[in-house]
Amino acid sequence: MKEFDFIKIASNIFRKKKEEVIAGAGEDDCAVVRVNDKYLLFTADSLHEKTDFPKQMLPLEIGHMALAVNLSDLAGSGAKPEYFLYTISLREGIDEEFFSQILTGIKNLADKYDVGVIGGDIDFADELYISGFAAGFAERFVLQSGARPGDKVWMTDITGKAQLALEMLFSGKERDEVPFIKSLLTPEPRIDEGLKASSYASAMTDISDSLAISLNLIARKSGVKIEILEDLLDLSELTEIVNYNKALELFLYGGGDFELVFTAEEDEDINGMEIGKVEEGEGVKLKRKSGGSVEVQFRGYSHF
Amino acid sequence: MKEFDFIKIASNIFRKKKEEVIAGAGEDDCAVVRVNDKYLLFTADSLHEKTDFPKQMLPLEIGHMALAVNLSDLAGSGAKPEYFLYTISLREGIDEEFFSQILTGIKNLADKYDVGVIGGDIDFADELYISGFAAGFAERFVLQSGARPGDKVWMTDITGKAQLALEMLFSGKERDEVPFIKSLLTPEPRIDEGLKASSYASAMTDISDSLAISLNLIARKSGVKIEILEDLLDLSELTEIVNYNKALELFLYGGGDFELVFTAEEDEDINGMEIGKVEEGEGVKLKRKSGGSVEVQFRGYSHF
Numbered sequence A, B: 001m002k003e004f005d006f007i008k009i010a011s012n013i014f015r016k017k018k019e020e021v022i023a024g025a026g027e028d029d030c031a032v033v034r035v036n037d038k039y040l041l042f043t044a045d046s047l048h049e050k051t052d053f054p055k056q057m058l059p060l061e062i063g064h065m066a067l068a069v070n071l072s073d074l075a076g077s078g079a080k081p082e083y084f085l086y087t088i089s090l091r092e093g094i095d096e097e098f099f100s101q102i103l104t105g106i107k108n109l110a111d112k113y114d115v116g117v118i119g120g121d122i123d124f125a126d127e128l129y130i131s132g133f134a135a136g137f138a139e140r141f142v143l144q145s146g147a148r149p150g151d152k153v154w155m156t157d158i159t160g161k162a163q164l165a166l167e168m169l170f171s172g173k174e175r176d177e178v179p180f181i182k183s184l185l186t187p188e189p190r191i192d193e194g195l196k197a198s199s200y201a202s203a204m205t206d207i208s209d210s211l212a213i214s215l216n217l218i219a220r221k222s223g224v225k226i227e228i229l230e231d232l233l234d235l236s237e238l239t240e241i242v243n244y245n246k247a248l249e250l251f252l253y254g255g256g257d258f259e260l261v262f263t264a265e266e267d268e269d270i271n272g273m274e275i276g277k278v279e280e281g282e283g284v285k286l287k288r289k290s291g292g293s294v295e296v297q298f299r300g301y302s303h304f
Helices: A002-013 A059-075 A096-112 A161-170 A181-185 A191-197 A211-222 A244-253 B002-013 B059-075 B096-112 B161-170 B181-185 B191-197 B211-222 B244-253
Strands: A021-023 A031-035 A038-048 A080-090 A116-124 A129-138 A152-155 A201-206 A225-229 A260-264 A273-279 A283-287 A293-295 B021-023 B031-035 B038-048 B080-090 B116-124 B129-138 B152-155 B203-206 B225-229 B260-264 B273-279 B283-287 B293-295
Touching: A002 B096, A002 B116, A031 B080, A031 B116, A038 A059, A038 B080, A038 B116, A038 B129, A059 A080, A059 A096, A059 A129, A059 A181, A059 A191, A059 A201, A080 A096, A080 A191, A080 B031, A080 B038, A080 B129, A096 A116, A096 B002, A116 B002, A116 B031, A116 B038, A129 B038, A129 B080, A129 B129, A161 A181, A161 A244, A191 A201, A191 A260, A201 A211, A211 A225, A211 A244, A211 A260, A211 A283, B038 B059, B059 B080, B059 B096, B059 B129, B059 B181, B059 B191, B059 B203, B080 B096, B080 B191, B096 B116, B161 B181, B161 B244, B191 B203, B191 B260, B203 B211, B211 B225, B211 B244, B211 B260, B211 B283
Parallel strands: A080 A116, A225 A283, B080 B116, B225 B283
Antiparallel strands: A021 A031, A031 A038, A038 A129, A080 A129, A152 A260, A152 A273, A201 A260, A225 A273, A283 A293, B021 B031, B031 B038, B038 B129, B080 B129, B152 B260, B152 B273, B203 B260, B225 B273, B283 B293
């Protein structure tokens, strides 16, 4: 996969880290830097029209999304987001009203989580392009590499809704006929859930490409095996619309929902949906209700 | 000017600031946030191929530039740059070697100033596009709004070299025939000079569009008049190549050099080239050797 070749080049070039940098480029959801007795976390994510904004998406939703992808990275590391900066390239045909709506989408979500939008850079190009950069603080951050045998696996909610909405939108349905349209166009970053989980999670990440990819990353970086127990899954929200096999496929491999997945020792305080367990070994398996288990592959749907 | 309309919309939408935010979106070179007894400064800048990279520019230089524009903003506020994140969109035709050279250009400059490149995001689009985000710390930051009548005006070096190089490159000259080609393609951010000036400067900014624009911003935000004294100027580096009037035009209105301009009370410790003084009033004037004075307008050359 070409993107991964480029990422490998980048990780190699920027391998050397400053002493106070705990996680650097390409290592986790966010970069983590020690500042006195706290941690400062940074993340950067870019979106552009041709691959990230379906034509049905409103400018308010584009703004929401540009901030949400960055806040979700911070949530997945257990940080409280504080500051956001953006760069935006406008193309011909984007007027002041459309631009204003994009920024209002950013502002509405920023206000909800008390995030300060403290900088921006505006220029003009052939495509609408938004890069976002967010910083947050954490008392305790959570990496993808901390899962331990004996931990359970938890999610904030099931995945698959955004992917299902995207497929229905692409099949020609109108926005208001599509279930879970909000999961696709204005996904909610799980800030509060991530902060709460940071007090007990051993490993955590936000899910943007697919649950399968997120779990494979945790398993690989933690040096453990993860087993999803089909018995524990409640996919009824999806099976109201599609058959069970399709629902399971969407749950495992669908992208676009901004849920969190984390591992933790069993604890009565845990907020979340238990879906499996961590064991010694490697890889990710799905233990079927019918007995036997199948491999959960390292793949996800790209957005479009 | 259309860009300024968009900036005005953005400043208006993000007007409300969090309590610890001293300068926010659109107010100065950088956003300034108080963190305990220090200040954390942020900046974001984006570059793209069609407007920012002349075809003669090498990928190493593209990488240098992507970081340098951000470091220069921090230098202009008196901060020590610490961390950098980027997002990059690659277009068809950019192979792994070209990509690797861009990142090496970033890395070489980052290493020089001990800046950690701690994050990146890679995707694919129709144009090469790089957004950069930099953060730094300052014990004492300097805004554009602090100039006081009685201060002198200083620069780290003359401006106009980058513009002259660009014009010669566009006239068909080869890279190695063009004087000041480094000022155009690998301008040096004035980090050390900015840090030193932060202990005595009352107002400061980096010059990227033109000296005229930078001085007009300082005059407007500080509520003062600035007078450049032609008597003090040494434009001999430029007049070796062009006539005096052209040299003066390049000095005042040329863009692309990353020098700093600052105001300060006279002090024997000051490092810099004195060019004028701050008075009560408004606007920016050039006091001619021949007597009389002319207005220095709010304009600069765009890069191309």
